[in-house]
Amino acid sequence: MALDYFLLVFIGSIGVYQIASIPAGLRGLWFFGQPVLQCLFGIAVIVSGFAWFFTDENRNFQHTVEGAQQLGLFLISIIAAYVFTAVLASIIQAKVDFRPEEPVEGKQHEEGIETFKTTTLLGGILTSMKKQRKDRKEVED
Amino acid sequence: MPPLAGWTLSITEALEVVEENVPVLNDIMSLLVSDFFIPVLISLFMLGIWLYHPDPAQREYLQRHVMNAAVAIGISTLVVTIINVHPFWPRPFDPALADAVIQQSAFRASDIIFYHTHDPTFPSNGATISFAAATGIWLGHRKAGLFIFFLAFLWSFARFYGGVHFFVDILTGAFIGVLTALLISKVFMPRTEPCPTWALNACRFLYIA
Numbered sequence: 227m228a229l230d231y232f233l234l235v236f237i238g239s240i241g242v243y244q245i246a247s248i249p250a251g252l253r254g255l256w257f258f259g260q261p262v263l264q265c266l267f268g269i270a271v272i273v274s275g276f277a278w279f280f281t282d283e284n285r286n287f288q289h290t291v292e293g294a295q296q297l298g299l300f301l302i303s304i305i306a307a308y309v310f311t312a313v314l315a316s317i318i319q320a321k322v323d324f325r326p327e328e329p330v331e332g333k334q335h336e337e338g339i340e341t342f343k344t345t346t347l348l349g350g351i352l353t354s355m356k357k358q359r360k361d362r363k364e365v366e367d
Numbered sequence: 368m369p370p371l372a373g374w375t376l377s378i379t380e381a382l383e384v385v386e387e388n389v390p391v392l393n394d395i396m397s398l399l400v401s402d403f404f405i406p407v408l409i410s411l412f413m414l415g416i417w418l419y420h421p422d423p424a425q426r427e428y429l430q431r432h433v434m435n436a437a438v439a440i441g442i443s444t445l446v447v448t449i450i451n452v453h454p455f456w457p458r459p460f461d462p463a464l465a466d467a468v469i470q471q472s473a474f475r476a477s478d479i480i481f482y483h484t485h486d487p488t489f490p491s492n493g494a495t496i497s498f499a500a501a502t503g504i505w506l507g508h509r510k511a512g513l514f515i516f517f518l519a520f521l522w523s524f525a526r527f528y529g530g531v532h533f534f535v536d537i538l539t540g541a542f543i544g545v546l547t548a549l550l551i552s553k554v555f556m557p558r559t560e561p562c563p564t565w566a567l568n569a570c571r572f573l574y575i576a
Contacts, residue, residue, distance in 0.1 A: 231403065238411045246418040250426070272411070276404075285401055293444060293492065296402075300410055308575060338571030340423050347574060 228291050230279060232303050237275030239307035244268035247342070254342030254350070255315050312347035319346050368456060368465050369489065369535045375459045376469045379476035379530045386479055397480040399525035405518050406493075409500050412518075413437070416504065416511055417576075427567065429507055430576055434563060435556050436503025439548035443499040444492065446543055451487040458488045459530045473530030481529040491532045494523045494540030495547075502548035519544075 245268035247255040258264045279285070291299070341350040385392050398404050417433045420426040457463040459473035460483055477483055486492075497519030505512020523537045532540075556563055570576030 234403070235407060235410075238407060239414060242411050242415050243418065246415040249419050249421060251421050252418070276407075280398055280401070280404060285403065291402075296406070297441075300407075304414060305575075312574070338576050339418070339574055341574060350574065 228295065228299060230282075231291055231296065232299050234275055234279040235300050235303035236307045236310075237278075238272050239304045240311055241268040241270075241272035241275065243308065243311045244271065250339075252339060252342035254319070254344075254346040255311055257311075257315055257318055312342075316346035316348035320348070369533045371534045372459075372466065372469060374534045375527070375530060376472055378528055379459075379469075379472040382476045382479065382528055382530075383472070393480055396525050396528055399521050400481050400529045400531065402493075405497065405522040409497060409515055409518055412511070412515065413500065413504065416508060427576075430567060430570075431556075431563060432504060432507025432552070434566065435506070435552040436500045436548065438556065439499040439503045439544070439551040440496045442551060443495045443544050443547040446547060447490055447492050447495050447540070450490060454487050455489040456533070458484070459533055476528070476530035479529075480525075481531055484531065488532055489536045489539065490543055491523065491526060491536040491540035493526055494519065494532075494537045495544040497522050498541040498544030499548045500544075502545045503552055506548075506552050 243255055244257060244264055247253075248261045248264055256264055258267060337350075345353065382393065382396075413433050413436060416429050418426075420429055459469060460477045462470065464470040464473075474483075497515070501512055501515035501519045504515050519541070523532075523541065526532045527534060527537055567576050
């Protein structure tokens with residue numbers, strides 16, 4: 227039951243990240259180049275996740291996943307889905323290269339997910355590391 | 368017996384009539400009463416609010432409200448746990464209930480759409496957390512808040528309909544949820560600054576805010 231719940235939230239979160247990143251313009255989280263395709267994919271993922279979980283006849287019974295455990299599983303699941311989405315989007319976009327990575331303007335700790343408007347997670351980490359190295363070099367010189 | 372306990376009988380009897388005439392409606396109620404359906408829907412909706420806004424300043428404003436709602440859910444659950452130390456009355460379907468007519472009707476209702484849960488009934492934990500989430504979000508985004516209030520109402524009604532709670536359990540749970548969310552959003556979180564800002568900065572550092 228706990229694993230099923232984890233998977234339900236994991237699948238649902240992937241769908242939410244795909245849909246919510248469209249109006250936000252966070253292209254670094256996109257799996258597809260077109261927003262319509264992206265939205266349809268997000269909806270399909272959420273609906274199929276819920277359909278899989280709730281069509282099982284044994285959902286309304288005395289289960290062992292209590293409130294605190296539900297909360298813990300939910301948090302772990304949304305973070306896992308986030309990492310999965312960001313890494314997969316980085317790989318897809320690096321492979322397809324439909325949008326060349328642009329340098330991030332501000333510092334990473336100030337930008338946060340705003341970084342995804344111009345680059346992917348792996349791209350953001352790389353440029354952030356480069357920037358840090360450059361800053362350190364300038365201080366040493 | 369709690370106040371307004373008689374309301375349970377009229378609604379659980381209605382469920383039995385529905386079962387005979389429109390069984391699909393009880394299938395829908397069985398989905399709505401679930402421990403997972405509406406809570407996951409509300410949580411995923413809050414996750415969408417956390418992320419969706421294109422303007423960074425506006426997004427941060429919404430993220431603060433999502434954070435307030437999440438803290439309110441946690442604190443209101445704690446309040447319910449403390450109240451649960453003293454059991455006020457049994458579940459409507461519990462054989463220990465004084466009124467056998469209500470008990471049997473509620474027992475059949477919960478048998479049809481839910482299960483016979485064993486934890487304390489007063490106040491309703493589901494109503495508490497869903498109304499806490501709705502109020503927390505409503506203070507930052509009216510339309511999104513109203514949508515979550517709608518989900519909270521559906522969940523609470525389904526629990527009452529299924530003979531899982533008395534009306535007073537639901538009403539008290541909703542009251543605790545709303546009050547906790549108001550206190551957290553208007554009093555507690557502003558006074559604990561800069562802690563919420565540090566939390567947001569930590570999330571930003573990890574690319575999650």
